[in-house]
Amino acid sequence: MKSPYEILEVAEQATDSEIKQAYLQKVKLNPPDRDHEKFQQIHSAYESIKNVTSRENHALFNYPEADFDALLEQAFSTAQPSLISADHFDKLLRASIDDKTFLIGNPKMTTA
């Protein structure tokens, strides 16, 4: 299974605009009308890495070849659910909320 970076042929450090350009180029070569599957693959690759939020989400939640049953089994058999590292947790938090909202942590804005 190819990663979205591989599908769009961009580096993992690519900027938003580089990713966007790569996406548009791929779409131009593979219009939805010609090959549905290919387009959908390109589009979902783009959706999963188009900005910092989606990239963090992708990094955190994307298990290669996620198997529903295997995951369920794992969840039930593991007595102690594996802990997310503090670093990951912080990233997750940042990813899930808007940057502006995150400023609430700023002392100036927490006067109340």
Place this chain on the structure above:
Amino acid sequence: MNEIIIGIDLGTTNSEVAIVENGQVVVIADNNRKILPSFVGIDDQGDILVGESARNQYLVYPERTVKSIKRLMGQDIQVNLAGHAYAPQEISAIILKRLKAIAEQHVDQPVTKAVITVPAYFSDAQRQATREAGEIAGLEVVRMINEPTAAALAYGGSQVEQKRMLVYDLGGGTFDVSVVNIEAGVVEVLSSHGDNHLGGDDFDQQIIEHILDHLQETQGIDLRQHSKALARITRAAENAKLVLSDQPYAKIEEEYLLEHEGAAIHLSLELSRIDYEDMIEDYINATIDAVHIAMKGAKLTPADIDEILLVGGSTRTPCIRERLYNEFGFEPHSEVDPDLCVAMGAAIQAAMISGQEVNAVLVDVTPYTYGTSAIAYLNDEYYPFTYVPIIHKNTALPNRKTEAFVTNHDGQEVVNVTIYQGEDPDALNNIKIGEFLVEGLQDVEAGNVITLTLALDLNGMLHVSAQEKATGLEKSITIKNAISRFEHGALDTAKQRINKLFGQNETIRAVVKNEAPEIVEARKLIAKAEALFDISSDEDKEDMIDLIEDINSCIEAGLDGRLQESVAKLADIIYYLES
């Protein structure tokens, strides 16, 4: 050679057909007219009329003429045309058949495939009805594309720089707004919103009501039941609307609307643009609200928009430009012809599908959220019809999503899958678009996993399948027109019925075809004159009858010089009567 696929804009008021020829988009003209009014009628001989001639006949024989059929597409109703009942699909098919013939004459070979545009906000049922209309007309609808998107494609193909555009499409019967990003040869729709029943027809209706109220007050007569007078008032209202696009006042005058208690009823009324704009204010407000929703859907603010593209004849209403200027701070674009750009976009897409090289490719979205209902918590209560959205609005097409559900009680053998379109957390407040049962599930405890897959194709049509995970037992449906689905046989019957209507006409045309162009023109003029009989004075009518007799005898005797003379005289009278 690539096979020919034509692009069709099947509008509420007007329709057009276009094609890409040698890399150029051409809107095909019929008798020098690129616009075919979306009117269908039956004439005295029982022959079918489509376009201008049907539009003219509407004044005299409203009961034999159908207009704005697009408003009824997807509904399970029939319209009456000269004593016969037809489904909206059949009437639309008649218009499509005419457009097909216009294209065939232009390319000089049979045409069997088309890209047809539909309003972005057209529902599944309306899209299905459009496809059926194509089939009845003998056209395979290879793709349906959204009207604002088609317009953006026509305009965007030639753009080099990146542009974010708002497409405001107000037609005769429908309103759509789309936010589009044009970049690197890709026309990418970011969001769409709209209203299926809002358009220029509603503006006309406001003026019509105003005129009827005026006649009620001044003459004490209610004309609502007089179909002929009403048809003339409708035309007068449309004309007044057009005048008000350029002028601050419009005079609405119709003589001899009818006789009432021995006295002739005339209509004479002045309408100011300000009063007119008051009448339609609510409608314009609704369009601006939709603009806000589309902007929110695209996560953009007015400052992010580089251009506004106006589509549809109703955008000529001056206050629309004004309102958009107030919202965005700049004037909408007017380079692209608002009447033709949709058909042009359809032709470009058709060329793309047939394998020709085109400047721009299209990525469109669905304006609707689709989902199912399940037992879940809603407002802290266990509720059996909690809406579970699966494909969210403004998702790129095509799209396919799968969700897992579990059975609710032990030994549950059947699940009922209901599909809804809408946003409300309570599924019952959304539009139910289809439902089916998955039967014969395993006799196991509650928690049997059922996966539900929703796939939205490029035409914006939904395909649904559900599967019992453990056994692979599957049930699938294509959400077709759940309310007025034509069975396959019925579609064939409709096709024959419509063909027959045209058949009568085609034999006549075959005779006419061998005649000199002057004679063909003369015959057309005669038909036009005859359509005007009922609204002309006795004196004019007599003159016309004399001239028609003269023209007919000239044709028989081959007297070209005198024919021209009589034709010119008849044309003068017609011109006078029509103006």
